[in-house]
Amino acid sequence: MSRMFLFIIINLLVGLGFADNSSADLAQIRESGVLRHLGVPYSNFVSGDGDGLDVDILKMYASDLGVRYQHVPTSWQTVVGDLSGKKFLLKGETVEIIGEVPIKGDIIGNGFTILPWRRELINFSIPYFPSAVWVLAASGSSLNPIKPGNDPAGDVALTKELLIGKHILGIKDTCLDPAFYDLKGATAQYREGLQLNDLPGAIMKGDYEITMQDAPDALLVLANNPGKIKVLGPITEHQFMAFGISKDSPELLESFDQFLTKLKDSGKLRELIVKYYPRILDYFPNAGN
């Protein structure tokens, strides 16, 4: 009887140890010997085949830490919760925490755009990749691209004006959710099961007229599909992508920032960026610097 009680106590203790829902900071990562990468398959950031820009960077970081790299599959809808352990509702640009979820990873890296609402839940590393959100349409669309001026804000306004009365295909609660961009008079369209990578294909097929993309991904789409798709204009000014780190992991944040800085200074980051986004420098000449 006492043995059984002890066994139960020990299991409980072990279970409690395993049931600890706090994020792992640097020391814990070193101790665990693995760096868990939360990466939603997206564009050339996380190809899904084991490579990608963010995959390469985190692999190098893991090697730098002396730990093993591990990819943790996740989705756009759960990735923030998987890092922060928070269950939340997004209302406009405000976040309402409604519960807790298990933490599944140490760092988010999948072309992750710095957004205000995300900052409320997690921290971001130093920006490493420039971006913006562009609106795309099929080449046969009656809509014509804007004539840009000298002012990005003006271009955004022109694009938004173009979209009045239109339906825009997006992915809910992601950086490609039309609802986040104050598109007055436009209607967000969603389709279940659709991923970020599927958006351009959907309009090229003719299922939808308009969608949105991060600029780097849009450049890839244009290069691979000349004459089939066209950029109407931006709905954001320049944005930045960074890696997401839990607010409970300040040491990890500091360490990773140092690593990224070293990568930039050595030119390796730029090299990796050009490898995966060859045309990025045409639009963001300082990418990786």
Place this chain on the structure above:
Amino acid sequence: MMNNGKIARKLSPDWSRFVRQYWVLAVIFTVLAVLVTYLMIKLFQSSNLLAEASRKSFSQETKTIASNLDGYFERLRSHVETLAKSKAIHAYYQNKALGMSLEYGLGVAVGEVRDEFERFQSAFLAKGRPISLQIVLFDSKEMRVVTQTQNLLTDKYAEYHEVVKNVQSFQNLPMFTVVTKDAGADAFAVMSVTYKGELKGYLLTRLDLQTIKAEIFTDESQTDHAFYVIVNSIGAVFVGQKKYLGKNIWRSFGINPESQGSFDVMEVTSKDPEDTGQSLIVSGGNIAGTPFRLLRIAPTLQYVPGPATHLWQKVFLSLVAIFIIMLLFIYRSLVAQFRTYRQLQEARDTLETRVTERTSQLAETNELLQREINARSRMEESLRNSEERYRDLFEQASDLIYTMDTKGRLTSVNEVIHPVLGYVPQEFLDSDFRSIIDPQSRPIDQTNFAALIMNDVDHVGPYELLAYSKDNVPVWLEVTSRSIRKNGKPVGIHCIARDITQKKKLEAAILDVQDKYQSVVESFEGLIHITSSNHEIQFANQRLVERTGYDPVGHKCYEAIHGLSEVCSWCSSREMNSEKKYQTELLSPRDERWYHEVSSPLKQQDGSLSRIFLMHDIDDRKRAEHERERVEQQLAQSQKMEAVGTLAGGIAHDFNNLLQVILGYSQLLLGVTSLKPNEYKNVERINIAARHGADLVKGLMAFSRKAVTMPVRLNLNEPVKELMELIQHTIPRMIRVEVSLGAEMPVINADPGQVKQIIMNLALNAADAMPDGGVLTIETRKIVVDDQFYKDNIGAKPGSYCILSVTDTGIGITEEALQHIFEPFYTTKAVGKGAGLGLSMVFGIVRQHGGFIIPRSEQGYGTTISIYLPVNEELPETTPEALPELDIPIGGTETILLVEDEAHVRELAADYLQELGYTILTASNGKNALDVFRQNRLRISLVLLDLIMPEMDGRNCLRELLKIDPKLRVVMVSGCASASALDDTIELGARGFVHKPYDLGSLLSTIRHVLDSP
């Protein structure tokens, strides 16, 4: 010329003589010359063949290398074509067609194109080097570079305009073109880029010329003197010797650009400063598919054999030179010989000619001498005859003839000196003739003398001199002088003098008469002219000249003096041709002035008859006479009207009294109810007739200015406006009424009722003057009458007036009738159509208001009657208002004293008033009235007092009555009192007045009103 020809023919034998002497030498010389020439020709032909073969070889080598270049450029063209059709370029234009901007999306396609270019550069090499230094995609619509590879060289083309414009005119592309620059050139392969069939731009590939050079030329083929170059279509070198790069090869070698495409090989002379004059051989070969040409250049001597050619040339030239020199020597010696012979011939000919000339001259001289001798003989004979004639004339002339020497001494004089001057010839000979000349004439005599003697004048005069006879009598001489010459020099003077003393006297007398005549003519104040019978002015005095403004002599008198185009109406041809004197008074149309003209006949020297006219201005006098006549007429008219007015006034009073009786009793009878209808009608007719009579009397009284007026402040426009409707209804419809009322009319003092009478009267008269219709115009305006107007219109006074004008367009009134229209009873209408008092009444009313009337008429056009009423803003004196009439006669019981000098009127009034209950006391004059009043003073309530009575008139009686009883109620009665007279009585104390003939009802009303008033 003839001599030269002769000489030439004569020297021919000399030339043949020369040839005969030297024929052997000539033959040898000729044979040698022919032989040498043959040898030279043969040598030349051989050299030419050799040179030709060398040239062909040279050219063939060049063409071989050119064909190598064909392949190179063909490969190059193919590469460029492939690149121009690449997917990257197609994708760029696809994306551009979608409208994407470089900022958002199109940059991807641009980057892809650039990558494609760089792949091309790396892929296509020649001799290990890229064949293209730079590749550019140039948008020909936007004229800008879309993208380009990095430039391997330091210099850049900013916009590639130069390159593009070189090829734009060419249809077949790809195209090679060259652009020259300082000490160099660039070559491009240009390919057009199209999208969906539309030209979008050009793909320019800048060629590496070093590669081309290395591809083609070996070091051995290039030396400083013998080398290859490649030129473009205009000869610019872009591959080849450094010193020729960028230069135009045709210009450097003086090759005609038009022949550059057709020659295979040619020899040129270098114009290069470094080797000027060097002979070069040039061969060329076209590079297929390009506008380029490969040229090989080398010194001629090095490649084309010709030492023999040069030597032959030198020898040939030397021989030719020697031959020419020898010919020159021979020619010179022959020419010298010819010249000598010619000189000898000329000398001989000259000598012969001179001898002939001299002989003929001697013969002519001899002939002349003979002629002269004959002429002298004739002259001497003629001279003798002349002297004899002169002597006769001298002695027998009627004029004084004399001669003087150069000192003025008389050398001869004829006998006439005696009758003219009283001297005998001997007395004056050898003395100074000028001593008898009057000092005043001496200057002219001396001047003429000096002219004849010293100034080379032949003849002076005639001139006049005053001399004195032996008896010291003044004698006038008219002298004509001529100089006497010997050998051209004056040696004396010959004078003819005529005695003109009598003539001078006559002239003086004529002048004297002329002066007197002139002063008489000019002092005349009028116009004087002498005119021929056909009206042509022959003389005009100064005043007439001033009148016409020009000299009228020669002009027609009616035109110059009166400004007429034909003979004056008062002038007849009978008068112009008469020898009688005429006078007349005329009004000159030229200046509208009166003149008194007197004309008298004047016989001219040629026997023709003219007339002398004297015209004296009498205009002022005439006008004064007219004015006086007019004023006298106006005055007479005014006096006449005044007299008529007085008469009318006097008659009016008596008539009123008579009418009062008739009117009153007829009115009483009409009140009698027992009258039968026809009796009533008769009485009514009597009453109506009496009323008409009363109206006539009113008119007369108005004319005589004795009507009663009640003036008030009146705007003349008001009565006009009030009567318009009435006038419109009264006058016939075919007469149109027009009204023109003056603005801001000043106020006048006038009786509105009388003014209306005037308007109606004038309007009705005007309507009567237009039986067939017309226009009736009523106009008001204001005017200020000045002194001149006052002078022109008797009765007018200077001042401000309001004018009322009534105008018709009727038949008008004759001048004679116009003088009478205002007279009472004057009428031009038929009997029964009017009494003729209307205008006279108007006249009277106007005069009573202090105004005047001006009638104007023109027969056939119409008449205007203008009424002038003076402006007077002073308040009029108060005039008692007319009392309202009572509809039902109301009587009374009071006692009334009735004072009336006319018995029937007195009885009428007394009977009427008594019937109505009044107690009536009567009196027949003022004196009597006073007596009755004193006696019955306490019971008399009212006095009815006639104004005009004998012994004591109503006014004086009133005064006396009021002295007795100041509160006495008195009513004045009159048939012709003026407003002023009535005003007087009111001022004195009368309480009212009644006008005769009065209506009995109105009498009662007045009495009752006065009795009832406080």
